[in-house]
Amino acid sequence: MLVIALDTSTPAVTAGLVALDDGPPRALAERVTVNPRAHGELLMPQLLDVMTEAGRELGDADAIVVGAGPGPFTGLRVGMATAAALGQACGRPVHPVCSLDAIAAQATAEGPLLVATDARRKEVYWAAYDAARARIDGPHVQRPADVPTDGFAAAAGEMAEALGIAVVEPRYPTPVGLVAAARAALQGEPAPLVPLYLRRPDAAEPGKRKSVLTRGGK
Amino acid sequence: MTADRVVLGIESSCDETGVGLVRLAADGTVELLADAVASSVDEHARFGGVVPEIASRAHLAAMAPTMRRALDESGLELSDVDAIAVTAGPGLAGALMVGVAAAKAYAAALDVPLFGVNHLGGHVAVDTLEHGPLPQRCLALLVSGGHTQLLLVEGIGEQVTEIGSTIDDAAGEAYDKVARILDLPYPGGPPIDKQAKLGNPKAIAFPRGLTGPRDAKYDFSFSGLKTAVARWVETEQREGREIPVADVCASFQEAVADVLTAKAVRAARDLDVDTLVISGGVAANSRLSELAAQRCAEAGITLRVPRPRLCTDNGAMIAALGAHVLAAGAKPSPLDMPANPGLPVGTIVVQ
Ligand SMILES: [Zn+2]
Numbered sequence: 001m002l003v004i005a006l007d008t009s010t011p012a013v014t015a016g017l018v019a020l021d022d023g024p025p026r027a028l029a030e031r032v033t034v035n036p037r038a039h040g041e042l043l044m045p046q047l048l049d050v051m052t053e054a055g056r057e058l059g060d061a062d063a064i065v066v067g068a069g070p071g072p073f074t075g076l077r078v079g080m081a082t083a084a085a086l087g088q089a090c091g092r093p094v095h096p097v098c099s100l101d102a103i104a105a106q107a108t109a110e111g112p113l114l115v116a117t118d119a120r121r122k123e124v125y126w127a128a129y130d131a132a133r134a135r136i137d138g139p140h141v142q143r144p145a146d147v148p149t150d151g152f153a154a155a156a157g158e159m160a161e162a163l164g165i166a167v168v169e170p171r172y173p174t175p176v177g178l179v180a181a182a183r184a185a186l187q188g189e190p191a192p193l194v195p196l197y198l199r200r201p202d203a204a205e206p207g208k209r210k211s212v213l214t215r216g217g218k
Numbered sequence: 219m220t221a222d223r224v225v226l227g228i229e230s231s232c233d234e235t236g237v238g239l240v241r242l243a244a245d246g247t248v249e250l251l252a253d254a255v256a257s258s259v260d261e262h263a264r265f266g267g268v269v270p271e272i273a274s275r276a277h278l279a280a281m282a283p284t285m286r287r288a289l290d291e292s293g294l295e296l297s298d299v300d301a302i303a304v305t306a307g308p309g310l311a312g313a314l315m316v317g318v319a320a321a322k323a324y325a326a327a328l329d330v331p332l333f334g335v336n337h338l339g340g341h342v343a344v345d346t347l348e349h350g351p352l353p354q355r356c357l358a359l360l361v362s363g364g365h366t367q368l369l370l371v372e373g374i375g376e377q378v379t380e381i382g383s384t385i386d387d388a389a390g391e392a393y394d395k396v397a398r399i400l401d402l403p404y405p406g407g408p409p410i411d412k413q414a415k416l417g418n419p420k421a422i423a424f425p426r427g428l429t430g431p432r433d434a435k436y437d438f439s440f441s442g443l444k445t446a447v448a449r450w451v452e453t454e455q456r457e458g459r460e461i462p463v464a465d466v467c468a469s470f471q472e473a474v475a476d477v478l479t480a481k482a483v484r485a486a487r488d489l490d491v492d493t494l495v496i497s498g499g500v501a502a503n504s505r506l507s508e509l510a511a512q513r514c515a516e517a518g519i520t521l522r523v524p525r526p527r528l529c530t531d532n533g534a535m536i537a538a539l540g541a542h543v544l545a546a547g548a549k550p551s552p553l554d555m556p557a558n559p560g561l562p563v564g565t566i567v568v569q
Binding site: 038040041042043044045047048058059073074077078079080081082083084085086088089090195197201202203204205206209211212213 | 272316319326553
């Protein structure tokens with residue numbers, strides 16, 4: 001089957017067309033640009049470049065896989081909104097995958113693995129995986145120092161360095177990693193397209209109104 | 219080029235997710251086919267104003283279902299759509315990006331042109347769905363929680379020029395703040411309007427902002443009015459007197475409606491324009507429309523106010539503007555178009 005893979009949960013803007021048959025997934029074409037400020041501008045042109053390079057139309061894809069985060073909210077939503085609209089317009093299922101799972105699926109290490117990406121505010125999004133790359137903990141959002149590293153020899157993801165253990169590739173989700181992580185899900189009904197925000201919106205209920213008379217009559 | 223064309227509009231600049239469908243006829247007239255809106259207003263109520271992140275999350279969740287409702291309402295399928303228009307700005311950055319990303323994907327998947335259009339122009343264009351074509355020149359007064367602007371419109375798909383705007387709070391924002399002062403619910407427009415009908419508009423002489431001889435003729439200011447209301451209420455409370463809520467509301471509303479209509483009518487006269495369109499969420503306010511009707515009649519100006527449902531943010535207004543720019547022969551927007559929270563009023567279509 002042909003799968004469109006999209007992810008905007010990290011500074012990388014990722015679009016690819018992946019062939020999935022009996023063997024490992026193969027990228028037919030992909031575009032990955034690292035630019036944390038231009039997800040909305042870059043994603044769709046990159047996807048159209050991908051389709052042109054692969055000699056395919058958007059409607060030729062059998063399914064869409066999208067990284068559901070966790071990731072900085074505004075960028076993350078670009079990929080999710082794009083995937084949802086493509087799926088609706090083309091009449092194709094859209095499967096969300098945890099973006100950290102996509103990184104883990106491609107990690108160049110043996111044994112248990114940690115994946116960490118940038119959550120800003122001096123925190124990381126992280127998850128833990130067993131040797132078979134099944135997620136055993138997470139995703140969570142915490143300070144790097146609070147991530148339990150005992151029993152893990154290696155970490156992947158753009159914030160792997162911050163965990164103080166051996167660092168392995170990749171730093172960002174790839175189209176092949178996304179499809180590999182979604183492999184089982186692609187056989188069934190798609191899960192709801194819900195982003196993994198992990199944080200509540202910043203919003204404070206207004207307190208008691210300040211006096212205008214005691215503000216010097218301003 | 220003579221066949222009817224179906225234009226889909228997507229709106230996500232604030233707290234309403236809107237999808238609308240219109241039909242552009244060969245003669246340039248535009249007909250409403252569907253108008254589906256999902257609002258996150260209730261989720262913002264306890265914060266006393268729109269929380270951008272809450273709005274953005276709601277847009278993402280609501281986009282596909284709202285699209286489905288609009289299509290069902292019109293009896294059309296996405297494959298019937300000939301062009302897509304989306305609000306490119308102005309508005310909340312994160313909220314706009316959801317609509318723009320979705321619109322690009324719909325346009326690419328359907329292989330139809332995409333127009334990133336101006337939200338403010340949409341508020342004017344929507345009136346053509348109700349009252350037919352606009353004259354070549356008209357004046358528009360946009361009043362809502364996010365905008366308070368006077369626009370000179372010379373061809374709705376062609377040229378829009380801002381001739382005045384608020385220098386501080388939007389009119390709707392002043393309503394929300396005054397509602398809070400009086401312990402009335404958010405959004406403040408409807409409860410204040412309701413109370414005002416029971417009160418005396420002349421009870422309290424609240425200030426009319428920027429109406430001095432040297433003030434900018436067409437600009438507005440509502441911050442001083444809001445502070446004056448707060449000070450008046452607080453003084454009364456300190457004196458141990460009960461607050462006459464209906465009179466405060468009526469007097470406040472009178473001050474808002476007086477300034478808005480006086481400046482709009484003056485601008486129409488100065489610019490020799492004979493049609494005034496009032497749109498935006500506050501256009502539904504009873505005193506504003508009443509006073510505008512009275513003053514326009516006295517000045518010989520034709521007043522056009524779309525029905526309340528069309529005045530608030532929706533996708534139909536964006537579809538309507540999209541239809542007019544399509545009819546005017548505008549070039550489509552590129553797929554790398556950014557959402558622009560500060561899109562200038564004069565930019566009708568992003569190129
Ligand atoms: Zn608006």
